[in-house]
Structure formats: C-alpha cells, structure tokens
Amino acid sequence: MRPLAELRDADRRLTRWTISWDSRWARRVLPVVEGAAEHTKLWWAAAATMAAVGGARGRGAAAAGLAGTAVAELLAVPMAKRLYARRRPPQEWITRGEAEDRPDSSSFPSGHTAAAFAFTAAVAPMWPTAGAACAVPAAMVAAERVHSGAHYPSDVAAGGAIGLTAGALVRFLFQGYPGT
Template structure:
C-alpha cells in the first residue's frame, strides 16, 4: 500500500505540474484535440481513408486498427475501469485553468480509454504499415497528453491506458497476421 500511496503522490504532483504550465497558446488546440478524440473519431477517419485509398494493405491495416480499438475499448472501458474505481481529478482544486476544460466524463478515471484506443490503433496499424508508425504514435501521444492538459485524467491513467492499448494493439496485429499471414508481406509484395 505504501508504494501505491507514493505513486499517487507522484501522479498528483505531475498533474499539478501540467496544470501549472503557462502555455495559453496550447489551450484551445489541445481542448479541441481532446474533444475530437471522443469515440475514437480520428482513428476511424484514418481507418476509412486507409480502406478507401490504401489498397489491400490499407484495408488490412484499417480492419486491424478498428479491431484493436474494439478489443481495447472492451477491456479498458469495462473490467479495468470498473476494477480501478479511481475518481476523476478535481480540476478546480488542482489548479487547471478553466479555459482548458472539456466536459468531464462520468466514467472512472483509471485507465484512460482515449489513450488506450489511441495507442492500440497506432501500434496495430503501424505493424501493418510501418511507414505510418511514427506519425500515428505522435498523434496518439498528443491525444494522451491532451487528456491530462484538459484536466480529465491523471498522468498515471494515461500511461497505463497507453501501455494496455499498445499491448492489445500488438496482440491484435499478431492475431491478424496469424489469421492471414500473406497480407503482412513486405510493401513491395502486395
């Protein structure tokens, strides 16, 4: 229990450090990013573009990415959030400026579903289309950070969500590879 208390103190200190950042130029963009990420909208839009314009490998990446989001949402938003039962941060008490705020979700805080879905999609699609690996991971990182910046998650929620999402994204891509190994051949072969 002592270790968990220490981690909780560290998590709250990191949350306050982000709240104390004097970066008003980021307030509106990160608020918009955080809202836009609701219901995995960016990932499903990217999946649609890949399916429409990416050929066979793009369609495979789109299906793998969408499956990773589905699996991750099921695992994170059901048993993990119910088991975690961590309350959302007190933005007012922790000093998050109101101009950063987005609507506070009603679900429990731990782990971050936005971060989990973002990481799952980025890893799963990056495994199929390695050229998208870095841009997708960067986008997932921005979304994850936006959840702390807007005050709806502690950093620990985001880190654990992203880790779980990455693991489930990798498991999904491995499962897809096992089901259809020929679709994962080198880009020149498809």
Template sequence: MDFPSGDPAAPQPRIARWLDDAERVDVAIYAAIAQTPTPALDRAMARLSRAADYSRLSLISAAVLSAGAGRRGRRAAASGLASVAVTATVVNLDLKPFGRRRRPDRATAQVPVARQVRMPASTSFPSGHSAAAFAFATGVGQVLPPVAIPLRGLAALVAYSRVHTGVHYPGDVVAGALTGTVLAQLTTHALDRRATQRR
C-alpha cells in the same frame, strides 16, 4: 520487529509505500500542468481531446488508409480498428470498474476554463482515449510500420491532451497507452494466426 496483523502501528508493506509515492508524484505533475499558463495550447488541446471522442480520429485515419493505400492499407485499417474494438471493450468493461479511481478535481487544481472539456462520468484509470489511440497506431503498425510513426505521435498528443484538459492524471494516460499497445499486439497476433489457419 514484526508487527501483528491489523496493528495500526505496523509499517506499510514496501509495495504500498511505493504506490503512495507514485500517487503523490502523479498528482503533483497534474497540478503543475494545471497551474502552468499555456494560452496558446489550451484551445488546441481541447479541440484535439474532443476530436478523439469515440475514436473519431482513428476512424478518419482508417478511412484514409483504406482509400489511399490499397490492399495493405485496407488490411492495416482493419487491424487498427479491430485493436480499438478489443481495447475499448477490455478497458471500459473490465479495467475501469476494477481501477475505481476518481477523476481529478479540476476546481481544486485550478485548471483554466479555456482548456476544459466535458468531464466523463466513468472512472479515471486507465485512460480510454489513450488506450484506443495507441491500440489503433499499434494495430496499423503491424501491417504498415512506417505509418505507425505519425499515428503514435498523434496518440501521444491525444494522451497529453487528456491531462492538459484536466480529465486524467498522467498515470492514467501512461497506463492507457501501455494497455492499448499490449492489447493491440495480442489482437493482431490472433488475427494473423487465424488468417494463417485459413490458408
């Protein structure tokens, strides 16, 4: 039976039900991680999460590549940093305000104090740290594919650290990783096209 628009008894559209289910799973995974004692991991994840603030790990990696991998290293570093710049701009100015998801409630979830880092004032979706880390790894990988493997591993750890420290839900970091990867691919494609046109 079709219900008239606005009828409170009307069933939710299927997509809304899927989103509600996904939200419940997301919150449940966050709670499970928060309530799992991991004292050996807590400080390490907190340190890693703080180290990734302002894309510091990407900046350090770019400096190492520029100094130690010659011309291709400098090109890879530039590609990675350009990808981070585009991704950070899009995520912070466009996606976060649109997403408007509140940050997790660490007190309710009982996230251990030992693993906590500063709770950002911005909205939660998507994770900017995850987006930037994966953007850098993808941008570098377009020039030096072997180097992208450890950088993607580092990006995955950064993404997990944001959940472990309680500042993001798992869905936020997955969305951030996908966003950073896609935006980096678009950025490097634009850079390659521009370089080709100059030749």
C-alpha cells in the same frame, strides 16, 4: 506502503503541473485533438484514409487499427474501469473551463489513450509509415487527457499499456492477412 504513497504523491504533483501548463499551443491544439478523438472519430477517419489510399496494405492496416481500438475499449471501459473506481483529479486544480466537460466515470484507466495506442500499435507493423503518422496524434491524446484534468498520468500510462497490449493481440490475430 510507503513506495505506493510516494508514487501517488508524484502522480498528483505531475498532474497539477501539467494542468497548470499554460501555453498557447496547448490551449489551441489539444482541445481540437480531444474533440477529434471523442468516440474514436479520429481513428475512424484515419482508417478510412488508409483504406482509400493504401491498397491491400491500407485496408489491412485500417482493419487492424479498428480491431485494436475495439479490443482496447473492451478492456479499458467495461473491465478495467469497473475493477478500480478512481476519482478524477479535483476540479479546483483546473483553472480553465474544462472541469464541466469531464466524464463521471472512473478516471482509471484512460479509455481515449487506450484506443489511440491500440490503433497505432495495430497499424504500425502492417504499415510503418501510417503507424508513425498515427503516433503523433496518439501521443497528443495522451497529453491532452492529463492537461485537461480528465486523468492522472498513471491513468494515461495504464491506458497506454492496455492499448499496446490490444494492438499486440490484434497483430497476433492478423498474421497472414494481406499486408502483414
């Protein structure tokens, strides 16, 4: 049990350090990214753009990305969040006005991160340039979830793992689709 306690302690220390990170860039950019990622709006917009400008490859990548997001949300929200109920980081750790905006659901895993990573992982093999472009906001979503105090780093890591798994599953299912 000692290694688990040490991991939990490290998770808490990293969370407190990340929440306290007070850069102008983080205060300006991360909330915008979080707002765009709410209800997967960012990924729908990316899919629409890919489908509009990318021909058959863009439509295939868009469909795969959205399918990846759907699979990740299915795995992260109804399944994983119900299996392990974890409280979110304590409100007293959050010095900015973000404590009121946090959801009441289980902190584990990060559904936003799962959706972001799934979209990116499903798009990247079909259209590497678009996948690389999606990786930037996906990483920013993951960072924002910890910086805002909504999640612990381990929640984000688990969400990322779920997202990558969902993306790989969708990639397997989309074999033979135009653009693959």
